[in-house]
Amino acid sequence: MEMPAPDASILDRKARIVARxxxxxxxxxxxxxxxxxxxxxxxxxxxxxxxxxxxxxPSSTEEVSEVLKICHDEGVxxxxxxxxxxxxxGALPTADSVILGVARxxxxxxxxxxxxxxxxxxxxxxxxxxxxxxxxxxxxxxxxSSQLACAIAGNIAMNSGGAHCLKYGVTTNNLMGVTLVMMxxxxxxxxxxxxxxxxxxxxxxxxxxxxxxxxxxxATLRILPxxxxxxPVLMGFDSNEVAGACVSDIxxxxxxxxxxxxxxxxxxxxxxxxxxxxYPDCEALLIVEVEGSEAxxxxxxxxxxxxxxxxxxxxxRQSTSPEESAAIWLxxxxxxxxxxxxxxxMCLDGTIPVSELPFVLKRIGEMSKEYGxxxxxxxxxxxxxxxxLILFDANKEGDLELCEAFGADILRLCVEVGGCLTxxxxxxxxxxxxxxxxxAPEDLNVQMKIKDVFDPKWLLNPSKVFPLAASESRxxx
Amino acid sequence: xxxxxxEKDVSEMIKGASEPMKIKGGGTRPIGRCEATQTLSTxxxxxxxxxxxxxxxxxxKAGTPMAEINKALTFENQILPFEPxxxxxxxxxxxxxxxxxxxxxxxxxxxxxxxxxxxxxxIGVRFVDGTGTALKNGGRVMKNVTGYDLVKLMAGSYGTLxxxxxVAFKLLPRPDTTACxxxxxxxxxxxxxxxxxxxxxxxxVSGAAHLVNKARTVLRLEGFESSVLYRLGELxxxxxxxxxxxxxxxxxxxxxxxxxxxxxKGFSAHNGDIWRISVKPSxxxxxxxxxxxxxxxxxxxxGGLIWAATPKGTDVRAAMAAISxxxxxxxxxxxxxTFHPDPAPLAVISxxxxxxxxxRGLLNPGLMG
Numbered sequence: 001m002e003m004p005a006p007d008a009s010i011l012d013r014k015a016r017i018v019a020r021x022x023x024x025x026x027x028x029x030x031x032x033x034x035x036x037x038x039x040x041x042x043x044x045x046x047x048x049x050x051x052x053x054x055x056x057x058p059s060s061t062e063e064v065s066e067v068l069k070i071c072h073d074e075g076v077x078x079x080x081x082x083x084x085x086x087x088x089x090g091a092l093p094t095a096d097s098v099i100l101g102v103a104r105x106x107x108x109x110x111x112x113x114x115x116x117x118x119x120x121x122x123x124x125x126x127x128x129x130x131x132x133x134x135x136x137x138x139x140x141x142x143x144x145s146s147q148l149a150c151a152i153a154g155n156i157a158m159n160s161g162g163a164h165c166l167k168y169g170v171t172t173n174n175l176m177g178v179t180l181v182m183m184x185x186x187x188x189x190x191x192x193x194x195x196x197x198x199x200x201x202x203x204x205x206x207x208x209x210x211x212x213x214x215x216x217x218x219a220t221l222r223i224l225p226x227x228x229x230x231x232p233v234l235m236g237f238d239s240n241e242v243a244g245a246c247v248s249d250i251x252x253x254x255x256x257x258x259x260x261x262x263x264x265x266x267x268x269x270x271x272x273x274x275x276x277x278x279y280p281d282c283e284a285l286l287i288v289e290v291e292g293s294e295a296x297x298x299x300x301x302x303x304x305x306x307x308x309x310x311x312x313x314x315x316x317r318q319s320t321s322p323e324e325s326a327a328i329w330l331x332x333x334x335x336x337x338x339x340x341x342x343x344x345x346m347c348l349d350g351t352i353p354v355s356e357l358p359f360v361l362k363r364i365g366e367m368s369k370e371y372g373x374x375x376x377x378x379x380x381x382x383x384x385x386x387x388x389l390i391l392f393d394a395n396k397e398g399d400l401e402l403c404e405a406f407g408a409d410i411l412r413l414c415v416e417v418g419g420c421l422t423x424x425x426x427x428x429x430x431x432x433x434x435x436x437x438x439x440a441p442e443d444l445n446v447q448m449k450i451k452d453v454f455d456p457k458w459l460l461n462p463s464k465v466f467p468l469a470a471s472e473s474r475x476x477x
Numbered sequence: 478x479x480x481x482x483x484e485k486d487v488s489e490m491i492k493g494a495s496e497p498m499k500i501k502g503g504g505t506r507p508i509g510r511c512e513a514t515q516t517l518s519t520x521x522x523x524x525x526x527x528x529x530x531x532x533x534x535x536x537x538k539a540g541t542p543m544a545e546i547n548k549a550l551t552f553e554n555q556i557l558p559f560e561p562x563x564x565x566x567x568x569x570x571x572x573x574x575x576x577x578x579x580x581x582x583x584x585x586x587x588x589x590x591x592x593x594x595x596x597x598x599x600i601g602v603r604f605v606d607g608t609g610t611a612l613k614n615g616g617r618v619m620k621n622v623t624g625y626d627l628v629k630l631m632a633g634s635y636g637t638l639x640x641x642x643x644v645a646f647k648l649l650p651r652p653d654t655t656a657c658x659x660x661x662x663x664x665x666x667x668x669x670x671x672x673x674x675x676x677x678x679x680x681x682v683s684g685a686a687h688l689v690n691k692a693r694t695v696l697r698l699e700g701f702e703s704s705v706l707y708r709l710g711e712l713x714x715x716x717x718x719x720x721x722x723x724x725x726x727x728x729x730x731x732x733x734x735x736x737x738x739x740x741x742k743g744f745s746a747h748n749g750d751i752w753r754i755s756v757k758p759s760x761x762x763x764x765x766x767x768x769x770x771x772x773x774x775x776x777x778x779x780g781g782l783i784w785a786a787t788p789k790g791t792d793v794r795a796a797m798a799a800i801s802x803x804x805x806x807x808x809x810x811x812x813x814x815t816f817h818p819d820p821a822p823l824a825v826i827s828x829x830x831x832x833x834x835x836x837r838g839l840l841n842p843g844l845m846g
Contacts (some may be wrong), residue, residue, distance in 0.1 A: 114673040115757045115781075138677075159622045170620060172629065173597045188822040193757045195781050196583070196594055198803035198817040199845070200638075200827050204596060204629020208622045228679045248531030254554060254650035296704040351618040354532040383619040384532070423620035431623070438623055442610050446834070447625045453829035465624065 001048055001089065001429045004463050004475065006096035010053065010076055017074055017098070018054055024066035029104070031055040040099045043084040043091040044146075045430060047400060052079065052093035059104040061179055061187055061217040068215065069185035071098055077459050078183070080211035082154030083125065085146040087347060088428025090158060090210055094463060102153045105217060108132045117176055117193050119220045122153035126160075129221060138223040141168035144424065145336070156216050159208030161424035166382035167258045167291075168224070170424065172207040177220035180206060180213075183455045193220055205450065210426055211461040213454040227291035230258060233301050234328045235308045236282035236315035240264060243284035244357035246311045247381045250288065251354075253307055255300050260382035261287040264361065267335050267376035267389070274338035277331030280315040286381065287332055335378045336389070342374075343391040346403050350414030351423035354384045363413055364388055371406040373399075385423035386414070412437050427465045435467055444470055479517040484603065484611050484642040490517065491640070492609030497842045500636035502540065502578030505571070506564045508635065508807060509815030512843040519577050522642055525549055527617065534617050536601070536645040539577025546576050550648065558598045558649040560586030566745045568808055577641045583633030586739040587684040587697070590676065590778045592649060596632035601645030604631055606638065607835025617645045630830075637845040638834040652683075652699035655731040658712050660694040661721040663687070666762040668694045669780035671719045673758060676779045678715055680708040686738045689765070689774040694719075697735055738777065747773055747786040750809035752793045754783040756802030767796040816845055 010017070018032045031037055032054040042049040053076070058064045071078050077097040084091050093099050105121035106128075112118070113136060120129055126147040129140040143162035144150055150160070156178065161170040168174070177191030190206065191197035206213055237243040247260055263271070263285045272279055279285055286308075290300040301318050308316055319325040331338075339345050352360050361377060368375045379386040388410055392403035411421045411431065415438045421431045435444060448466060451458065451474075458474045479498065481487040491498075499513040503520075519540035527536040530553040537546060543561070550556055561584040565571060578584075580602070585594035592598070601615035614627035631641060660671055668687040675682045675696050684697030696712065698705045706726070713722060725731045737743070744751060756764055758780030765774055765783070773786040787793060790811045793804045803817035819827055831845075 112757075112759075113677055114670070114759050116673075116677060137679075159626070161620050161622075165620065169593060169597060170622075172626065173593050182822065186822045188820060190823065192801050194755045194802045195589060195778060196585070196633075196755050198755075198805075199819045199823065200830060201583070201596060201629045201633055202823060202826060204626050204632075207629075208626045225677050225679045251533055251650070252531050252553075254653060256650060292704060293707060295707060296701075299701060299703060351620050353529065353534065353618060355529055380620075385618075385620040418616065419618050420616050420621045420623045422623050423618070424622055426622050427624065435624065440613075443612055443614065444624070446606065446610075446612050447614075447627070449833040450625055450627075450630075450830065453826055453833060 001432070002468060003050065003094055003429070004468060006094055010096040013074065014053055017076060020070045021054070021056055021067060024070065025056060025058060025063055029057045029059065031057070040081065040093060040101070043086040043089060045087055045089040045092065045428065048089055048092055048429065050093055050095055052097050052099040053095065055099035055101055057101045057104045061181060064100065064181045064215055064217050065185040065187050067100060068181055068183055071459060072184050072457070075457065075459065077462050079461050080153065080157065080215050082123065082151030082157065083149050085150040086154060086158065086426065086428055088422070088426045088430040090154070090426050090428040090464060092429055100215060102151065102217065109218060112193065113138065115193055116223055117220050118223050119218060120152060122156065122216050122219050123151050126150050126152060126155055133223050134226070137226050139226050140221055140223055141174050142171045152219055153216055156207050156219060157209065157211045158424070158426035161385065163259045163261065163380060166260065166380070167256055172204060174222045175203060175207055175219060176222055178203065178206060178216045179218035181215045181217055183214070183457065183460050191220065210428065210465050212451055212465060213460065228293045229297060230289055230291045231297050231301065231319045231325050232287050232289040232328045233304060233319065234315065234317045235286045235288070235313045236280040237284045237311060238282055238314055240284045240361045241358040242311050243286055246286065246308055248354060249307050250304055251382065253303060255290065255303055257288045257304070257382065258291050259287070259289045260380070261332050262377070262379050262381035263332065263335060264377040266374060267339065267378045270338040270342055270376060271331035271335050274341050275331050275334040277327060279331050282314045287328055332378070339376055339389045339391065344394040345389045345391050346407055348386065348388045348390070348407050348410055349422045349425040350411045350419055351385045352414050352417050352419035354381065356417040356419070357381065357384070360386070360413060360417060364410055367406060367409055371402060373403060373406055384419065408434055429464055432465060433467050448474060479515060480521050481517065482521040484522070484605060487605045487640050487642055488609045488611050491605055491607065491839060494839050497839050500640055500841055502575035502581065503542065503572040505574045506568065506578060506582050507570065508582070509844050511841045513841065517640065519575060519640065526643065530555060533648040534645065535648060536617055536643065537576050538643050539575060539641045541576045542573040543576060543579065544573065554651045555648045556651045557646060558588060558592035559595045560588040560739060561595060562586045562739045567741045567751065569745070576644055580632050580641055580644050581634065581636050587686060587735060587777055590685060591681065591683040596629045598646050599628050599632050599644060600647050602628050602631045602641060603643035604639035604641045607837055607839050612639065615645065619647045635845050636841045637831060640840065653701045654705055654728045655697060655699050655735070656705045656709050657725040657731045657734055658696045658709055659723045659725065660716065660719050661723070662692045663694050663719060665689055665765050665776065667719065668776070669758050669761050671716055672696070672779040674716060675712060678712070680712050684735055684738070685779040687776040687780070688743060689776065695734060695738060697731070738775070741775055741784050743775060744773060744784065744786045749789050750787050750791060750811065751807045752785040752787060752804050753807050754785060754793065754797070754802060754804040756781060756783065756800055760800045760802065763800055764797050768793065
């Protein structure tokens with residue numbers, strides 16, 4: 001992935017810019033030593049690295065505003081950063097940019113059970129939002145698999161999902177309000193502790209805008225009462241087609257599981273070798289989880305198993321206890337780690353209409369042979385969000401490039417069948433150049449016109465989301 | 478009347494327009510003042526394009542009547558999750574409400590507290606902006622973070638950013654059955670407290686409304702019968718402190734009760750102004766106290782949505798100035814603005830967006846942004 005060449009005039013002004021930032025922040029909040037800025041050279045897309053000009057770690061909305069005013073005045077690009085867990089390069093800096101990290105802003109500001117919301121600073125991690133309310137019987141629903149580390153700021157920037165969005169939606173469906181600092185330092189509130197904001201849905205626009213429209217420093221999040229219980233059923237099938245048909249039948253039957261997870265044979269074998277979860281050796285495996293009281297769970301699982309039996313499963317195993325549930329989830333939860341034991345991998349995030357599942361899996365299998373790279377599929381089947389894991393060897397000359405080309409072909413396939421490039425990871429730099437496969441030039445242009453309104457100088461995370469050629473004139477402006 | 482039959486027609490009509498136009502769906506939800514000399518109707522852009530029950534997805538042209546959508550969904554035992562209300566009895570209008578109109582006004586009913594608003598179920602949109610350019614955003618998959626989310630922006634933009642030509646939704650299975658638990662004789666403060674307790678429980682309450690003049694608080698449970706009855710029992714125990722209760726376990730009766738609540742039928746005889754107020758549920762009582770005595774009130778969304786029928790000319794926004802939230806004048810002929818004014822920085826953004834999407838000011842001018 002190409003990044004624009006740094007602006008030499010900014011590099012020349014580094015000392016002055018750092019000095020100005022130090023006038024509005026404590027000394028330890030401005031990181032400019034080249035040994036220390038390396039800590040911010042990449043996010044979880046580690047194939048791409050570049051230390052920033054400097055990194056700042058403000059501890060209040062006002063400090064964020066002061067930082068942005070200075071950067072706006074100096075014409076310095078700003079790359080907002082939550083916890084740096086982006087798989088898409090959303091927080092990758094350029095040498096002429098300031099990393100604005102919100103990690104020091106991690107307080108809970110308000111918890112309100114009567115009105116079912118929590119207000120937090122956005123440096124707080126996803127899991128610790130739930131952590132703040134779970135002893136009182138509540139939780140925050142979006143649960144990306146990096147939830148132990150990822151920050152709410154990044155969740156909002158990427159509109160993160162998780163395993164349970166079939167029932168609870170993604171970040172945008174659980175976000176009620178934000179405090180937004182715009183590039184010129186203006187602080188504003190959008191939405192609040194009530195449903196539906198006034199006027200245009202700017203909250204919906206901010207969520208998923210990859211840090212390009214403003215820096216979100218505080219968020220009001222919807223919290224939900226924890227269900228009485230949850231239990232999964234595991235089912236194995238001898239073909240992907242049959243598993244796909246079973247997913248469709250479950251959905252049509254009127255049951256709404258909280259999660260439907262799908263694993264194909266390469267992933268099943270890898271997880272068995274790694275975690276020994278006791279999965280059957282079959283072509284496709286589904287884990288379907290439902291929620292409610294014990295009796296409600298039994299009834300729903302009964303119905304789901306009845307449907308599954310019509311598809312002649314090679315295995316059908318209903319959990320009857322927390323231990324059995326943990327055993328069923330064990331393999332799924334260690335799937336990425338298991339694949340990582342075999343080789344380096346690249347994790348894709350395309351989404352497809354559920355009905356296209358068998359065709360897309362078949363095509364991926366064929367392409368895997370053509371490219372000579374193994375691929376495993378593990379994904380959220382209920383909503384069509386695929387996560388093909390392409391195995392490659394980072395130490396082998398040309399393998400990364402081959403893997404990227406394969407990945408791009410899979411994502412183009414997702415778009416061809418009516419899906420999209422990314423379901424929950426975001427575009428970042430990773431899928432930037434594929435945007436032209438999903439959008440016509442005018443569809444991209446109207447999105448860039450929105451950035452023109454929020455950030456006329458194109459200083460916020462400017463080299464992301466849009467193909468560099470498409471955004472070039474604006475970034476130069 | 479401009480009556481395009483295709484998206485291309487819309488595009489050409491806007492490109493060729495020299496006068497501003499009012500954008501009309503079924504005409505059942507007129508709102509605000511729009512300074513236009515001609516009308517563009519989306520009625521000709523009609524028909525379900527794709528319906529995949531096994532993928533919980535439907536795509537339809539904007540002018541498709543809601544009746545046609547509902548018929549198709551009923552056949553497959555599915556629903557639009559957000560339960561869009563019918564405005565006809567509230568506003569005294571007549572017509573065929575369209576799916577595009579539902580999106581333009583982000584119409585969301587009682588199930589909003591559980592399943593989200595119209596904008597939350599909307600997964601894709603096609604529209605023609607004020608320059609006549611046909612655009613698309615989102616698609617037909619449930620999870621999509623590819624580029625900016627213009628789908629949300631278009632929902633509730635009342636035709637001021639573009640003429641919506643096609644919409645895609647995710648769906649839900651139709652609940653097997655519906656039941657209501659009704660609490661009697663609570664004042665609004667106690668009613669909101671009871672609703673908050675119910676909504677803070679794990680019993681999946683999918684509707685929580687309070688009819689102030691009848692002192693009737695209605696909680697809804699949906700799902701498979703045995704589960705609904707179980708949760709009804711648990712709720713009764715949980716809310717025992719709130720006194721007199723009754724229940725409706727007949728599906729038809731329970732649905733009729735919610736139909737009345739959803740379409741605010743209680744207000745149909747009222748000839749004053751009608752406001753839709755969004756606040757934190759626990760602020761509902763304070764809002765009610767701030768309004769004139771002869772205001773009719775219905776609370777929905779556990780108290781977070783206040784329907785108020787006030788004497789003509791009542792400035793609800795001034796009355797609730799100390800409370801955070803917003804108020805929309807759904808029907809009123811006075812000098813008051815239809816939409817709650819944006820705070821200054823957001824007003825600049827909204828005006829900027831309007832300028833980008835509709836630089837000639839052709840689409841529903843004066844309505845928004």
